[in-house]
Amino acid sequence: MEENRKLPVVIVCGLHADARREVVEGLLRKVPHSVALHHDLTTADRGTVHRTVRDSSGELSSGEAPLVNDCACCALREDLIPELRRLAADGLTRLAVLDLWDSVEPKATAEVIAVHGAGRAEVRSVITAVDPALVLPCLTNGDDLAEAGLAAAATDRRTVGDTWARQLEYASVVALVENDEADDEDRALIGQLHPTARRATAGSDALTELALSGFDVEAAGAAQHPACALLPQEAEESGVSTLVWRRHRPFHPERLYEALEDLCCAAARSRGRFWLADRPDTLLSWDAAGGALCVENTGPWLASLPDAAWDMVPPFRRAAAALDWHPEHGDCCQHLVFVSPGLDRDGLTGVLDSCLLTDEEYAAGREAWKSLPRAFDSLLDPVH
Secondary structure, three states, X not given: OOOOOOEEEEEEEOOOHHHHHHHHHHHHHHOOOEEEEEEEOOOHHHOEEEEEEEEOOEEEEEEEEEOHHHOHHHHHHHHHHHHHHHHHHHOOOOEEEEEOOOOOOXXXXXXXXXXXXXXXXXXXXXXXXXXXXXXXHHHOOOOEOOOOOOOOOOOOOOEHHHHHHHHHHHOOEEEEOOOOOOOHHHHHHHHHHOOOOEEEEOOOHHHHHHHOOOOOHHHHHHHHOOOOOOOOOOEEEOOEEEXXXXXXXXXXXXXXXXXXXXXXXXXXXXXXXXXXXXXXXXXXXXXXXXXXXXXXXXXXOHHHOOHHHHHHOOHHHHHHHHHHOEOOOEOOOEEEEEEEEOOOHHHHHHHHHHOEOOHHHHHOOHHHHOOOOOHHHHOOOOOO
């Protein structure tokens, strides 16, 4: 390999293990002098990771590495980066395919390579391997990964549904395997969950071309950030709907809290950002799959910052805020997206609208809003 050439890296991920193996094997066959690296976390609960390196003819090497700090990402950083540097230096490897273990999410891996592998390796694509018939069962599975035998560490508290959603939504490419049980609804669901991803069939020349097409790690991370996520647009196809709900009025915290169970169960997947009246300066993220909801404080709305602080805000965040900007409230808004087969759009819209402040509550102003019941203190850090 030329002295200044970076080793191309393709990340392949997904909970659909058979589909993932089919994608990886196809790339190894199609790209000469390519190797696959796999870190098996089956023994993560015992504090170890098993690494294998293989090509199209079989296994080339294997070894064990410690699960550093009970953290899969740390283990990958400590073991994967030296392996990639070795492959880049040998001058023989033309492509490294990272076959991520079942529940490992690609975002952290791509960012580790971008930071610690800079100069020797570069991510060319992130591919999520998908069996279309399994998308809805995975997405609606609220089991903890530990219960399913898929935990990446002893402390892993993720669920099957939210893990699968993030694996799919981060990818630049979705690789589909053939399954006679898949139908138009399954394919429509994939398209609406991640409409900007490029799609190709596992093992095809088209997938090989897409695998090497290039990947912007910073832009991919920004696209997943709650403050500026590139959320799906309104859609309706083959019984699958996407509802985009946007409003410029805050939620009443108690009414929203009481509606959470209904809202979480209303769609296979929902995500976005929202605005609570008792926390008027705080941008909150909404991430739900499998009937489980995660809400988080993701920092201040830009409208709450002094002008001098805007210089420290990343350009992509300022651009996203500009799209949401309201003359009175700035970027404070509700922007939630619900994707599901059989979605009751009118019923869902009615529930969401009923959780907003009434005209009288809204007119009382921000200081009065802060005195509303602190219903979300059990999910978020209490406001003092």
